[in-house]
Amino acid sequence: MSDRILEVEDLRITLDLGHRTITPVDGVSFTLGRGEALGIAGESGCGKSLTLKSIIGLLPPGARVDGELRFALDGEAPIAYEAGDVQGHGISIIFQEPMTALNPTMRVGDLIGEGPRIHEGLGRDAARIRAVELMRQVGIPTPERRARMWPHQLSGGLRQRVMIATALSTQPKLLLCDEPTTALDVSIQDQILGLLQGIRTRMGMSIVFVSHDLAVLGELCDRLAIMYAGRIVETGPVDEVFADPKHPYTEALMRSVPSFGASTGKLAGIAGRPPDPRAFPPGCRFAPRCRYAQEDCTSAPHRLAETAPGRATACIHPESLEGVE
Amino acid sequence: MAFLEVRDVTVRFKVGSLLAARIKREPPPVLTAVDGISFEAERGESIGLVGESGCGKSTLAKAITGLVPIASGSVHLDGRELTGRRDRNTMRRIQMVFQDPSSSLNPSLSIRKMLAELLRVHRIVPRDRIDDRCAELMDLVELPQSLLDARPRRLSGGQRQRVGIARALALEPEVLIADEAVAALDVSVQAPILNLLNSLREDLGLTLMFISHDLAVVRYVSDRVVVMYLGKAVEDRPAADLFEDPRHPYTRALMAAAPKFGERKAPGEAALKGEPPSALALPSGCRFRPRCPLAAEICEQDEPGLAGPSETDRAACHFAWTAEEVS
Numbered sequence: 001m002s003d004r005i006l007e008v009e010d011l012r013i014t015l016d017l018g019h020r021t022i023t024p025v026d027g028v029s030f031t032l033g034r035g036e037a038l039g040i041a042g043e044s045g046c047g048k049s050l051t052l053k054s055i056i057g058l059l060p061p062g063a064r065v066d067g068e069l070r071f072a073l074d075g076e077a078p079i080a081y082e083a084g085d086v087q088g089h090g091i092s093i094i095f096q097e098p099m100t101a102l103n104p105t106m107r108v109g110d111l112i113g114e115g116p117r118i119h120e121g122l123g124r125d126a127a128r129i130r131a132v133e134l135m136r137q138v139g140i141p142t143p144e145r146r147a148r149m150w151p152h153q154l155s156g157g158l159r160q161r162v163m164i165a166t167a168l169s170t171q172p173k174l175l176l177c178d179e180p181t182t183a184l185d186v187s188i189q190d191q192i193l194g195l196l197q198g199i200r201t202r203m204g205m206s207i208v209f210v211s212h213d214l215a216v217l218g219e220l221c222d223r224l225a226i227m228y229a230g231r232i233v234e235t236g237p238v239d240e241v242f243a244d245p246k247h248p249y250t251e252a253l254m255r256s257v258p259s260f261g262a263s264t265g266k267l268a269g270i271a272g273r274p275p276d277p278r279a280f281p282p283g284c285r286f287a288p289r290c291r292y293a294q295e296d297c298t299s300a301p302h303r304l305a306e307t308a309p310g311r312a313t314a315c316i317h318p319e320s321l322e323g324v325e
Numbered sequence: 326m327a328f329l330e331v332r333d334v335t336v337r338f339k340v341g342s343l344l345a346a347r348i349k350r351e352p353p354p355v356l357t358a359v360d361g362i363s364f365e366a367e368r369g370e371s372i373g374l375v376g377e378s379g380c381g382k383s384t385l386a387k388a389i390t391g392l393v394p395i396a397s398g399s400v401h402l403d404g405r406e407l408t409g410r411r412d413r414n415t416m417r418r419i420q421m422v423f424q425d426p427s428s429s430l431n432p433s434l435s436i437r438k439m440l441a442e443l444l445r446v447h448r449i450v451p452r453d454r455i456d457d458r459c460a461e462l463m464d465l466v467e468l469p470q471s472l473l474d475a476r477p478r479r480l481s482g483g484q485r486q487r488v489g490i491a492r493a494l495a496l497e498p499e500v501l502i503a504d505e506a507v508a509a510l511d512v513s514v515q516a517p518i519l520n521l522l523n524s525l526r527e528d529l530g531l532t533l534m535f536i537s538h539d540l541a542v543v544r545y546v547s548d549r550v551v552v553m554y555l556g557k558a559v560e561d562r563p564a565a566d567l568f569e570d571p572r573h574p575y576t577r578a579l580m581a582a583a584p585k586f587g588e589r590k591a592p593g594e595a596a597l598k599g600e601p602p603s604a605l606a607l608p609s610g611c612r613f614r615p616r617c618p619l620a621a622e623i624c625e626q627d628e629p630g631l632a633g634p635s636e637t638d639r640a641a642c643h644f645a646w647t648a649e650e651v652s
Contacts, residue, residue, distance in 0.1 A: 043511040044482070141599075155600055156378070185377040185538055187597040190582035194593010212511055215584035219592045239589065256516040257586050258545035260568060266523075267545065269516030273481050 005174055005206045006032040006055070007078045011067040013050050013059065022277040025050050026230040027067075027302065032174070034072075037200060037207040039217030039238065041253070042227035043274055048210045051227070052176050055208070056091050057083020073173070088119040092167035093176040097183055098159035102151040108135075108162050109147030115169040134165040139195060157188035164195065168203075175200075177209040181216060193220055214257060218242060223310075226250045229275050229285040231302055236311035244323065246313035248290045254324045284314070292320045326404050327365035329389075329500055329532055333398035334362050336381070336388050340605070356604050358384040360556035361398065363631075366549075368499070371526055371533040373547030373564060375540060375579070377601060381556040382536050386502045389534070390421050402500070417447055420493035424505035426485035430477040436463075436488055437473040443495045458495075466491045467521060483514035490521065494529075501525070502534040507542060519545055540583050544568050549637075552576045555604055555612045558631060560640040572633075572640040575613050611642070619644050 013025035025047040032038050040048045054065050070078035073090045095101040103111055112134055113127030122130060128147065135143035138161045151159060160180060167175060177196070181189040197220060200207055211217050217224060217238065224241045226234040226249060234247035245251040255268035272289040275281055281288055283298040290297065294317055304312040315321075336359040346353035359381040366372050374382045387393040389400050391411045400407045407415055423429040431439060440459045444450055450458045463470050466487040477485055486506060493501055503522060507515040523546055526533045535546050543550055543564070550567045552560040552575065560573040571577045578597035584590075599616055602608060608615055611624040623643050633639035633646060640646070 043513060157600055186540070186579060186584075187377060187582045188600065190584070190592055190597070193584075194591070197592055213584070214512075215586040218586065218589060219584050242586075253512060254586070256512040258516075258519065258541040260541050260544060260580070260583075260585055266520050267516035269520065270513035273483070273514075 003034050004031050004078055005034045005036075005072045006208075007068070007070040008051075008055070009068040009070075011051060011054060011065070011069065013047070013054055014064040014066070015060070016062045016064070020278065024230050024277045025054070026280070028227070028230075028232055029067075029304075030225055030232065030235065032206050032208060035200070035204045035206055036223065037209060037221045039221035039224045040208065040210045040227055041212065041214055041217055041224060043212060045274055045277070046227045047230040048227050049178055052093070052178055052208060052210045055174075056087060056093050056176055058093065071174070088115055088170045090172055091174045091176065092170060092172040093178065094160075094163045094167045094180045096179040098156065098163045099151065101163055102159060102166075104151055106151075107147065108149050108151060108154070111151070112147075112162065112165045112169050115166065119170055130169065131165070134169055135162070137168070138162075138165045138199075139191075140165070156184055157191065160184060160188075160192055161195070164192075164199075168199065171203075172205065174206045174208070177207060177211075179211050182211065182213070189216070196220060214242075214253060226253070229280055230277065231285065231314065232304060233286065233314040234312065235304065236308075240308075240311060245321065246307050246311065246318045247286075247315045248292050248321060249286045251321055251324060252289075252291075284316070292317060294320075326401070328368040328370075328403055329366040330401040331365070331385075331389060331398075332363050332401070334385065334388055334395055334400065335360055335397045336384050336393055337396040354605060357556055358604065359388060362551075362553070362556075362558050363398075364551050364558065364561055366500075366532050366534070368532055369526065369530045371535060371546055371548045373543035373550040374534060374536040374553060375538065375543050375550060376553035377538065377579075379555075379601065379604070380553045381604075382553050383504050385553070386421065386504050386534065386536055389500075390419050390502060391416060392421075413447060417496040418498055419500040419502065420496055420498035421502045421504060422486070422489045422493050422506045424508050426482065426489045426509070427477065429489060430485060430492075432477055435474050435476055436491075439488070439492060440473075440495050443492065447496055449495065449497060462491045462495055465494060465525070467517075481514075482510055483518060486510060486514075486518055487521070490518075490525075494525070498531070500532045500534065502536070504536045505538070506535075508537065508539070515542070522546055540568075540580060541586075552579070555601055555607065557612065557641065559613065559642070560645075561631060562633075562638050562640070566638065572638075572645040573613075573642045574617050574619050574644075576640075578616075578618075613642075 009029050011028040014021050014023050028051055042048045053059055071081050072078040109128055109131040112131035116122045116130050117127045132143045132147050140146055140161050181192050209220055221238050224238045225232045228249050234250050252270045270289055275285055283300050287293045287297040300316045302314055304314050306312045338356045339353045340356045341354045343353050362385055376382050388395050394409050437459050441455050444455050444458055460470050468487050507518050537543050547564045550564045551558050554575050560576045582597050610626050610628050614620045614624045629641045629643050631639040631641045
């Protein structure tokens with residue numbers, strides 16, 4: 001039995017815009033262990049959501065995927081797959097906005113039971129019983145009553161729980177999360193994160209969690225991958241990355257986050273804006289905004305170099321980083 | 326008297342079908358979105374307003390701005406009461422920056438037209454000075470003047486939010502209300518906007534009211550924080566004290582629930598269980614009671630008011646100043 005469940009190698013996503021093509025994800029590689037939770041962090045437009053959606057084959061039409069995706073379905077070594085092989089069989093995804101992701105014309109119970117009906121051939125009644133059971137598992141109070149409700153009758157937190165129940169209905173080995181808590185209040189966010197954490201330990205599920213919120217990733221994830229302009233610039237165990245970032249972009253992100261502690265000093269922020277995917281700068285793509293940039297940064301090829309076991313950075317001058325605070 | 330005084334402001338909305346109510350011969354259901362909120366702010370002070378969605382924080386902001394009618398209570402600015410009918414000059418003094426800069430800017434107007442229209446209608450500067458003033462406003466929010474002729478769609482999210490701030494500042498307001506002004510932005514973009522708000526407050530002596538659900542952000546920009554729960558203020562204290570030692574169980578729970586950067590905690594273990602009840606069916610006594618770890622018999626009968634050892638340190642809980650630790 002292999003201890004890896006997912007391998008992504010040199011993933012490249014090309015979008016055809018009609019008059020030109022862009023490559024918003026450009027050579028992303030990572031692996032995911034069984035039961036592991038990987039967080040992918042980065043700003044809007046860095047390609048983190050596209051990377052996630054490509055794993056389950058939900059890219060917009062016209063997108064071309066190069067590179068290799070391998071998934072271990074039955075405890076064997078990971079093998080290459082087609083999207084149809086894993087949708088409903090092993091991989092599920094939950095999205096940010098549960099109102100737009102849930103079909104508004106279906107009752108919640110039917111929505112959750114749809115997966116088992118299609119993929120396991122359950123009958124109407126059996127599917128309904130399964131749906132109520134799943135709703136109970138994700139902590140929806142009075143599931144029998146709520147199963148007959150429509151999505152619009154539920155609060156945001158409950159809708160997100162319904163989406164999680166839908167994702168779990170096909171007993172996935174891997175759950176992909178696309179900013180599922182961004183639209184929620186902190187208290188509800190905390191409940192949903194706790195729910196995901198509980199499901200993960202109970203079912204031994206692996207998770208890839210995409211978010212722009214480093215603090216959220218820090219709670220749920222074991223390992224972190226920081227993305228910038230279509231590439232992974234740093235990976236490592238969450239605690240180590242937070243304690244000692246090895247890439248200037250990670251450091252800059254951390255300096256931008258206001259903390260609970262004393263409010264002295266100014267937040268750093270990052271000057272400029274992420275590069276346009278139509279014209280990525282040569283060499284290190286963060287170099288134009290980097291406070292440590294040196295001359296060779298704009299020419300060196302992108303390579304994730306290991307700095308310690310399990311940690312890697314794409315920065316060629318990681319020694320010059322000053323650290324946060 | 327403080328510069329901005331909000332006294333017992335209550336905002337009510339009629340909800341549901343008026344026809345159904347008439348058929349049933351009942352008064353239409355009324356939702357009390359803001360229920361007797363009072364606070365004051367001095368000139369140049371920054372007030373943070375925190376709470377979950379639906380707690381009425383945005384409605385309160387709109388009531389102060391004059392965008393929503395006030396059912397009872399009053400808003401005083403600089404010693405004068407602001408009524409529901411405000412003239413142009415009064416409206417000018419309180420301005421708002423909204424959450425989503427892409428939907429709050431007119432997509433068919435260039436930034437210059439947008440700002441010039443305000444300056445012209447409100448007669449802020451003489452006609453021949455309008456162009457200069459537009460350029461000054463762009464400098465003020467740290468945007469290049471070359472963007473004056475751009476339409477909003479050409480701008481990034483952070484730039485749009487700066488335009489939103491410039492638009493509010495064009496009217497030379499004395500109070501600036503930022504309603505979730507950074508919630509839609511990436512952290513790297515959020516930080517400079519927060520810095521900008523802070524420096525504008527210092528340079529222009531603006532009174533800032535900052536509304537957010539993000540406690541860390543509120544901490545960063547506010548001198549004082551009002552925590553709201555279901556239309557009521559549950560805690561009103563200086564930011565430093567509040568974050569150091571929250572007294573209301575709701576504030577404590579909110580803080581425990583927020584993921585803290587660089588501090589590992591297990592999610593889902595915060596004291597805040599369930600969701601806020603509907604504002605149409607409030608529990609008796611203290612409205613936080615059903616979710617409160619401290620709830621006792623007295624909480625069922627008596628709704629606690631804001632009280633505390635001093636005028637500036639107040640919390641609305643029977644046990645706020647007695648219970649030492651909440652687990």
